[in-house]
Amino acid sequence: MxxxxxxxxxxxxxxxxxxxxxxxxxxxxxxxxxxxxxxxxxxxxxxxxxxxxxxxxxxxxxxxxxxxxxxxxxxxxxxxxxxxxxxxxxxxxxxxxxxxxxxxxxxxxxxxxxxxxxxxxxxxxxxxxxxxxxxxxxxxxxxxxxxxxxxxxxxxxxxxxxxxxxxxxxxxxxxxxxxxxxxxxxxxxxxxVEPGVSPAEPLPVSTSTGPIQLLANPAAETSPERPSSYNPWRDPRIIVIGFVAMSLSLTEGTATDWLPLALADHRGFTNSAAALALGVFFVAMLSTRAAGSLLLERFGRVAILRASAITAGTSIVLLNVLPFSWAAYVCAGLWGVGSALGFPIGISAAADDPEKAVRGVATVSAIAYAAFLVGPMAIGLLGEHLGLLNAFLPLVAFLIFVIFAAGAAREPGRQTPSKTTG
Missing domain, CATH: 1.20.1250.20 (MFS general substrate transporter like domains)
Incomplete structure (x- = not known):
């Protein structure tokens, strides 16, 4: 045991x-x-x-x-x-x-x-x-x-x-x-993490400052509300976090599915040059995730989510406006930076309450995953009528939503700017 x-x-x-x-x-x-x-x-x-x-x-x-x-x-x-x-x-x-x-x-x-x-x-x-x-x-x-x-x-x-x-x-x-x-x-x-272990039975975890206790069953509830009665689909915070993660996941998935084809069709890129732009996107996203922990410790989730949305939205607009080949690579990199941290932050925020973490994470994942089911088909349909580059522009509306809704992901105990300055 x-x-x-x-x-x-x-x-x-x-x-x-x-x-x-x-x-x-x-x-x-x-x-x-x-x-x-x-x-x-x-x-x-x-x-x-x-x-x-x-x-x-x-x-x-x-x-x-x-x-x-x-x-x-x-x-x-x-x-x-x-x-x-x-x-x-x-x-x-x-x-x-x-x-x-x-x-x-x-x-x-x-x-x-x-x-x-x-x-x-x-x-x-x-x-x-x-x-x-x-x-x-x-x-x-x-x-x-x-x-x-x-x-x-x-x-x-x-x-x-x-x-x-x-x-x-x-x-x-x-x-x-x-x-x-x-x-x-x-x-x-x-x-x-064994089912059936008593919630009072701790799981020993050592840290640099000594042992700490974690519940052996992370779904076990110690508050008056039993976990079996908790429905994350009725939790407004979880739903908002899910849509924030979905918006940035949709932004990521759109680049993965359509960016090379859009550059080949509308910017005259060769297949290899368009694939290189996607490579820039992936490298930028991977690098941002590698640095993400330091960024979050320094600035917090809300600021990072808003900066991510602004960065991704700006890259999408500039990709439509600037006709230069070099600009497409710059925009691909910025798009990767802006898309990288939305889903990881959403998962962390959904798991803030350890007693409800399992169902919260599952719900946010399900909402965000809808972006990968519906998003590519919707973008492709718009692209048929408007052209793929123009089809990317509706993503900006989702990113504006992230800017306003990011506060739902705030870390427990982290003060708002007005409180810290007051």
């Missing part, structure tokens, strides 16, 4: 969660890297591949809707482990079925993969937020930077697999075997 566990260093815990983020980003990134090969093998149209993608996304959304209860039941550590096993089973299985011309069973397997992926995604975010509290420092941007790093690394591995003509089922089977190995390494550094 938890009382017999050795003291856990928050730094060790944070490192373990960082490995989890990186491995899951690496696994999913390898699937993304091999989608063109799957399309060629199936001879599928763009629409048919979109349907396959939506099937995976639908499974993910179901997982997110149920993740609050699932992660509460299993605990984050177990949910991460079982999520990794589910991913390692269903992604290679789905890829194999698609590879051999069985799209319907393959899509069902991908939906199952999406379910396990989103469940473990919530679990790793809950565990990361708890590690932040134990450490007393912001670490969520670095954790999400690990996910981005895993995804970027996967693109290189996928390119090598394409070069050596490795069949997709073989490639993904090897990748997800490595993911499981990485998760087994990581969860040894994550506290045990």
């Amino acid at each position: 938890a009382a017999k566990d050795s003291p856990i260093s928050p730094s060790r815990w944070t490192f373990g969660v960082l490995v989890v983020f990186t491995m899951f980003g690496f696994g999913f990134g390898n699937w993304l890297a091999r989608i063109p090969a799957v399309r060629d093998r199936l001879g599928a149209s763009t629409f048919e591949m979109s349907v396959i993608g939506l099937t995976l996304a639908a499974g993910s959304l179901i997982g997110l809707v149920l993740a609050g209860r699932t992660v509460t039941w299993l605990g984050p550590r177990r949910a991460i482990f079982y999520g990794a096993l589910g991913q390692a089973l269903f992604m290679p299985l789905g890829a194999t079925l698609l590879w051999f011309g069985m799209p319907i069973p393959g899509m069902l397997a991908l939906a199952c993969y999406g379910f396990f992926f989103s469940t473990s995604d919530v679990a790793m975010n809950v565990s990361g937020a708890a590690a932040e509290r134990a450490l007393g420092k912001s670490r969520m941007p670095i954790l999400h930077g690990g996910y981005s790093f895993g995804g970027v690394s996967a693109m290189g591995v996928g390119a090598l697999a394409e070069m050596f003509k490795v069949p997709v089922p073989v490639h993904l089977s090897i990748v997800f075997a490595l993911v499981v190995v990485g998760i087994l390494f990581a969860i040894r550094r994550i506290p045990r």
